[in-house]
Amino acid sequence: MASNKKYLFTPGPAPVPPEVLLEMARPIIHHRTPEFSAILDSARERLKPLFGTRQEIILLASSGTGAMEASITNLLAPGDHAIFVNGGKFGERWGKMLAIYGVVGHEVKVEWGQAARPEQIEEALRANPQARAVLMQASETSTCTVHPVDEIGRVVRGRDTLLIIDGITSVGVFDQKMDEWGVDALITGSQKALMLPPGLGIIGLSTRALDVAQKNRAPRFYFDLIRELKAQRDEHTTAWTPSVSLIFGLNRTLELLHAETLPQVFARHRLMAEATRAAAPALGLKLISPESPAPGVTGLLTPEGLDGGKLVRLMRDELGVSVQGGQDQMKGKLVRIGHMGFLAPFDMLTAVGALEIGLDRLGYRFAIGAGVAAVLQRIAQGG
Amino acid sequence: MASNKKYLFTPGPAPVPPEVLLEMARPIIHHRTPEFSAILDSARERLKPLFGTRQEIILLASSGTGAMEASITNLLAPGDHAIFVNGGKFGERWGKMLAIYGVVGHEVKVEWGQAARPEQIEEALRANPQARAVLMQASETSTCTVHPVDEIGRVVRGRDTLLIIDGITSVGVFDQKMDEWGVDALITGSQKALMLPPGLGIIGLSTRALDVAQKNRAPRFYFDLIRELKAQRDEHTTAWTPSVSLIFGLNRTLELLHAETLPQVFARHRLMAEATRAAAPALGLKLISPESPAPGVTGLLTPEGLDGGKLVRLMRDELGVSVQGGQDQMKGKLVRIGHMGFLAPFDMLTAVGALEIGLDRLGYRFAIGAGVAAVLQRIAQGG
Numbered sequence: 001m002a003s004n005k006k007y008l009f010t011p012g013p014a015p016v017p018p019e020v021l022l023e024m025a026r027p028i029i030h031h032r033t034p035e036f037s038a039i040l041d042s043a044r045e046r047l048k049p050l051f052g053t054r055q056e057i058i059l060l061a062s063s064g065t066g067a068m069e070a071s072i073t074n075l076l077a078p079g080d081h082a083i084f085v086n087g088g089k090f091g092e093r094w095g096k097m098l099a100i101y102g103v104v105g106h107e108v109k110v111e112w113g114q115a116a117r118p119e120q121i122e123e124a125l126r127a128n129p130q131a132r133a134v135l136m137q138a139s140e141t142s143t144c145t146v147h148p149v150d151e152i153g154r155v156v157r158g159r160d161t162l163l164i165i166d167g168i169t170s171v172g173v174f175d176q177k178m179d180e181w182g183v184d185a186l187i188t189g190s191q192k193a194l195m196l197p198p199g200l201g202i203i204g205l206s207t208r209a210l211d212v213a214q215k216n217r218a219p220r221f222y223f224d225l226i227r228e229l230k231a232q233r234d235e236h237t238t239a240w241t242p243s244v245s246l247i248f249g250l251n252r253t254l255e256l257l258h259a260e261t262l263p264q265v266f267a268r269h270r271l272m273a274e275a276t277r278a279a280a281p282a283l284g285l286k287l288i289s290p291e292s293p294a295p296g297v298t299g300l301l302t303p304e305g306l307d308g309g310k311l312v313r314l315m316r317d318e319l320g321v322s323v324q325g326g327q328d329q330m331k332g333k334l335v336r337i338g339h340m341g342f343l344a345p346f347d348m349l350t351a352v353g354a355l356e357i358g359l360d361r362l363g364y365r366f367a368i369g370a371g372v373a374a375v376l377q378r379i380a381q382g383g
Numbered sequence: 384m385a386s387n388k389k390y391l392f393t394p395g396p397a398p399v400p401p402e403v404l405l406e407m408a409r410p411i412i413h414h415r416t417p418e419f420s421a422i423l424d425s426a427r428e429r430l431k432p433l434f435g436t437r438q439e440i441i442l443l444a445s446s447g448t449g450a451m452e453a454s455i456t457n458l459l460a461p462g463d464h465a466i467f468v469n470g471g472k473f474g475e476r477w478g479k480m481l482a483i484y485g486v487v488g489h490e491v492k493v494e495w496g497q498a499a500r501p502e503q504i505e506e507a508l509r510a511n512p513q514a515r516a517v518l519m520q521a522s523e524t525s526t527c528t529v530h531p532v533d534e535i536g537r538v539v540r541g542r543d544t545l546l547i548i549d550g551i552t553s554v555g556v557f558d559q560k561m562d563e564w565g566v567d568a569l570i571t572g573s574q575k576a577l578m579l580p581p582g583l584g585i586i587g588l589s590t591r592a593l594d595v596a597q598k599n600r601a602p603r604f605y606f607d608l609i610r611e612l613k614a615q616r617d618e619h620t621t622a623w624t625p626s627v628s629l630i631f632g633l634n635r636t637l638e639l640l641h642a643e644t645l646p647q648v649f650a651r652h653r654l655m656a657e658a659t660r661a662a663a664p665a666l667g668l669k670l671i672s673p674e675s676p677a678p679g680v681t682g683l684l685t686p687e688g689l690d691g692g693k694l695v696r697l698m699r700d701e702l703g704v705s706v707q708g709g710q711d712q713m714k715g716k717l718v719r720i721g722h723m724g725f726l727a728p729f730d731m732l733t734a735v736g737a738l739e740i741g742l743d744r745l746g747y748r749f750a751i752g753a754g755v756a757a758v759l760q761r762i763a764q765g766g
Contacts, residue, residue, distance in 0.1 A: 003651050003727035004643045018401060025408065260387045268386050321729070344386035346704070349732035353759045360763055368763050369756025376736045376752045380743055 007321045009351045011141050011169060011297035013191040013198050014341020016249075020195060023252040024245040031244060037236035039251050044232065046254035049262060051167075051186050051204040052177035058228050059250075060201035061243045064168040064189030067201030069097060070223035071164050071185045075209055076132055077218040078102030083124045083161075085116045085136035088143040089327050090166055094135045101218070106131065112143045112330065113299075115292035118151040125161065133162040133184075138170035142327050144299030144336060145289040146170075153181035162209055168192060171202075172257065173269045173296040173340060184209040190246060192340040193269070193296065195253045200246045205229075267383060269295045272339035272348050275378040279352045282374035283359070283366050288326075288334055297338045299326075300355070303364050308332040311358045318361075321354035345379045390704045392734045394524050394552060394680035396574040396581050397724020399632075403578060406635040407628040414627060420619035422634050427615065429637035432645060434550075434569050434587040435560035441611050442633075443584040444626045447551040447572030450584030452480060453606035454547050454568045458592055459515055460601040461485030466507045466544075468499045468519035471526040472710050473549060477518045484601070489514065495526045495713065496682075498675035501534040508544065516545040516567075521553035525710050527682030527719060528672040529553075536564035545592055551575060554585075555640065556652045556679040556723060567592040573629060575723040576652070576679065578636045583629045588612075650766060652678045655722035655731050658761040662735045665757035666742070666749050671709075671717055680721045682709075683738070686747050691715040697741045704737035728762045 008015050029035050040059070047057045060067055076082055080103050084094040087110030098105035106128045110116045121134060134156050138149050149165055156163045162184040167176060171186065172193030178186045183206070190200035205213070205225065213226050222240065231239040257265050276298040280287055288299035302308035309332045312325040326334030337351045352371040360368055391398050412418050423442070430440045443450055459465055463486050467477040470493030481488035489511045493499045504517060517539050521532045532548055539546045545567040550559060554569065555576030561569045566589070573583035588596070588608065596609050605623065614622040640648050659681040663670055671682035685691035692715045695708040709717030720734045735754040743751055 003729075004639075004647075005725065005727035005730075007729065018404065021401065022408075025405075256387075264387075319729075320727070342388065344388035344703070346386075346390065346702075346733040346736055347388075349736050349755055350729040353729055353732050353755075353762065356759060357763050367756075369752075369759045372732055372736075372755040372759050373750075373752025376739060376755050379736065380740050380751050 003320060005320055007350055007354070008341070009338050009343070010322050010324045011192070011336055011338035012189070012340060014195065014338055015343060016195055016197060017253070017256060017342040019256065020249045020253050024249040026245070026248050028244050031237055031242050036244070039247060040232065040238070041236055043247055043251040043254060046251070046258060047202065050172050050176065050257070052175065053179050053186070053204045055179065055204060055206050056210065056229055056233060057202060057204045058225055058232055059238065059242065059247065060203065060223065060228070061199065061240065062201040063198055064166070064187060064201050065093070066223065067187040067189070067203045068093070068166055070201070070203060070220070070225055071187060072097050072101050072103065073218055073220040073223055074213040074216060074225045075162055075164065075185060076101065076103045077216055080104065080132045081106065081128055081130045082133040082135060083108060083121065083128060083131045084134070085110055085147065087114065087116060087145065087147065088112055088137070088140035090137050090140055090142060094166070098135070113145055113289040115145055116147045116152065118148065118155045121152050122155045125155070125159065131161055133164050135164045137166045138176070139173065139294045139296055141169045141297055142330070143289055144294045144297045146292050146294045149183065150177065150181045153183060157182045162212065169294065169296040169340065172265065174266050175262070178204055190250065194250065195256070195341050196246060196249050199243050200250060268344060269339050271345045271379065271383050272343060273298055274383070275345055275348045275375045276337055276339070276352060278374040278378040279371035282370040283356065288330070296340050297336050300335050300337070302333055302335060303359070306359070306362055306364055308334055311335060311362055314361060315354050315358045319354045319357060321350065323351065323355070348375050386703060388703055390733055390737070391724070392721050392726070393705050393707045394575070394719055394721035395572070395723060397578065397721055398726060399578055399580060400636070400639060400725040402639065403632045403636050407632040409628070409631050411627050414620055414625050419627065422630060423615065423621070424619055426630055426634040426637060429634070429641060430585065433555050433559065433640070435558065436562050436569070436587050438562065438587065438589050439593065439612055439616060440585060440587045441608055441615055442621065442625065442630065443586065443606065443611065444582065444623065445584040446581055447570060447584050448476070449606065450570040450572070450586045451476070451549055453584070453586060453603070453608055454570060455480050455484050455486065456601055456603035456606055457596040457599060457608045458545055458547065458568060459484065459486045460599055463487065463515045464489065464511055464513045465516040465518060466491060466504065466511060466514045467517070468493055468530065470497060470499060470528060470530065471495055471520070471523040473520050473523055473525060477549070481518070496528055496672040498528055499530045499535065501531065501538045504535050505538045508538070508542065514544055516547050518547045520549045521559070522556065522677040522679055524552045524680055525713070526671055527677045527680045529675050529677045532566065533560065533564045536566060540565045545595065552677065552679040552723065555648065557649050561587055573633065577633065578639070578724050579629060579632050582626050583633060651727060652722050654728045654762065654766050655726060656681055657766070658728055658731045658758045659720055659722070659735060661757040661761040662754035665753040666739065671713070679723050680719050682717050682719045685716055685718060686742070689742070689745055689747055691717055694718060694741045694745055697744060698737050702737045702740060704734065706734065706738070731758050
């Protein structure tokens with residue numbers, strides 16, 4: 001390929017803008033200072049429109065998985081019942097976490113690549129009226145699929161059941177309306193649409209969720225959200241040592257996203273996803289989730305008989321272009337192209353171009369250039 | 384375009400790798416220290432293979448134009464005669480500089496987009512046997528054209544005439560053989576293939592050129608190359624205050640280029656240029672220099688009746704993609720796409736993709752996607 005240049009299209013971690021990398025290179029300050037407090041307050045406030053909430057947002061020095069765990073240990077207790085949607089690796093993770101913490105999980109099984117239907121949740125709630133929470137993904141990264149949180153919110157509403165949403169590949173990617181949809185906990189991580197390195201878990205909590213957490217006696221220490229909220233809201237610092245540089249970066253990245261304006265940020269992700277999907281028919285490939293595709297990551301099924309793992313390695317090692325393969329039953333059968341981080345529509349020409357060269361080198365026959373032409377045609381239509 | 388992301392494809396300044404930006408963010412050190420000397424020595428040594436020389440290389444705190452001026456004020460004196468090739472804006476600049484310094488310039492006029500022919504130089508030398516120097520560009524950036532320095536070197540050789548080459552868009556772009564071709568001064572700037580911000584002028588000098596400079600009494604102070612060489616070679620520092628951060632960056636960028644290996648670096652530029660040129664017939668566009676195209680920058684003539692200036696502004700302001708238009712008689716009629724700096728073949732998909740969208744928006748009719756498909760087809764062939 002005559003190049004050492006690397007391109008990152010994994011669905012997290014994702015590229016970080018140079019301005020943000022430089023901001024994170026600022027000298028470290030102590031976290032019990034007015035200077036840090038001003039940055040923390042600003043970042044927490046600037047996050048709210050991305051969550052669609054006027055309620056509380058808490059930062060954690062953890063990955064997104066840490067924030068998922070916090071939602072369980074703060075909002076549920078051993079012996080509680082909860083419903084969880086399992087439509088992929090991250091839905092499955094909800095189930096594993098519930099079991100570890102002694103919560104009786106009731107699985108709503110969803111075929112990989114399909115969206116959960118509100119009727120499925122309604123039925124699960126009817127069968128398990130004692131469920132204290134419904135847990136699901138807004139966007140299931142492993143299957144590149146969006147679940148209809150708004151419609152499911154309508155089903156859960158009016159009950160004594162919390163709605164806990166893993167929004168790791170939805171917050172900042174597309175419009176989240178936590179308050180309007182009746183979401184009680186909305187979770188994300190820094191390394192996706194927030195255009196930061198990994199290391200920050202972020203959780204938005206409804207007043208109702210805070211009440212539940214306040215009364216909950218289940219054991220937790222590092223992820224004690226009540227203690228954290230008291231520190232962050234009332235004392236303008238964090239309970240434990242925060243990721244100072246990442247919070248510098250977060251404040252800056254949110255400034256960039258708001259300068260771009262959120263409607264434009266969402267349009268950017270949507271256009272990248274639609275342009276990438278446009279390449280599928282042009283290359284004779286199928287989408288893993290044709291009916292409910294995620295705007296943050298696109299999953300293309302690799303051709304029958306072609307080793308998808310080899311394709312992903314070839315793209316990375318020989319072409320310098322990192323995408324991600326499939327997990328579990330999709331291992332070797334899927335290529336996932338991320339649209340999150342410091343990426344814009346033209347970058348999808350590179351992602352799809354590298355995919356084409358990879359497919360060609362592995363013997364798949366098609367008209368080289370058909371994919372990038374389809375990508376450009378979709379970009380040219382705007383949106 | 385739903386994006387604030389910017390892409391830089393001007394034929395200098397060109398994108399700088401993040402590693403190099405970080406290197407330049409190192410704390411400033413003083414330039415009369417062993418630490419600075421080690422970096423200066425290393426950078427000067429690492430430059431030599433890019434110039435194709437085992438002779439001396441001198442760094443100047445100036446743009447490339449400063450280094451061009453230095454070659455005149457050090458190697459020529461008022462009343463001297465010199466031959467210069469004028470095949471574009473930079474050839475014309477040689478003429479202007481010679482006149483300012485009282486050198487009698489004999490112009491070899493070359494049509495824009497054409498390469499100088501060795502016979503033209505031979506004829507000029509015959510007509511002006513008193514000429515002390517032949518000055519030309521290795522690659523004329525304004526017309527995206529390569530001149531055959533190797534063949535012209537054979538014509539000049541054996542005479543008492545220096546060969547002074549502006550290599551600003553050739554050093555690091557394609558193989559330069561200063562010693563083998565008999566070049567006496569080879570000049571470049573930091574902001575092209577060296578992948579640095581602007582601010583460093585660099586000049587390689589033959590032993591013969593140094594002898595001439597040594598004896599030359601023409602006035603010069605800041606650009607006194609003998610004084611500079613004494614400082615850089617013998618005292619391991621610079622005569623005047625150097626661009627310390629740029630020299631940090633230069634040493635790092637040369638490390639990256641040598642790690643990539645020079646044959647690969649040259650192949651990368653060649654492939655970018657060939658892939659970009661492949662888009663021309665696909666889009667019904669003509670090249671400004673079809674017979675001797677430069678590997679560092681490609682010039683595409685805009686369609687009859689379409690305002691090329693408007694096209695360049697639209698690409699920059701609406702699509703975030705910076706390319707450069709034409710100058711003088713090519714104003715409004717040319718789009719120049721640079722291949723220098725931290726760029727690789729896949730990036731040409733973005734440059735050509737943006738060109739296609741710009742052309743489409745200005746009413747030029749063609750099959751959108753044809754250009755990027757042609758680019759990818761060329762990339763897929765490798766090289």
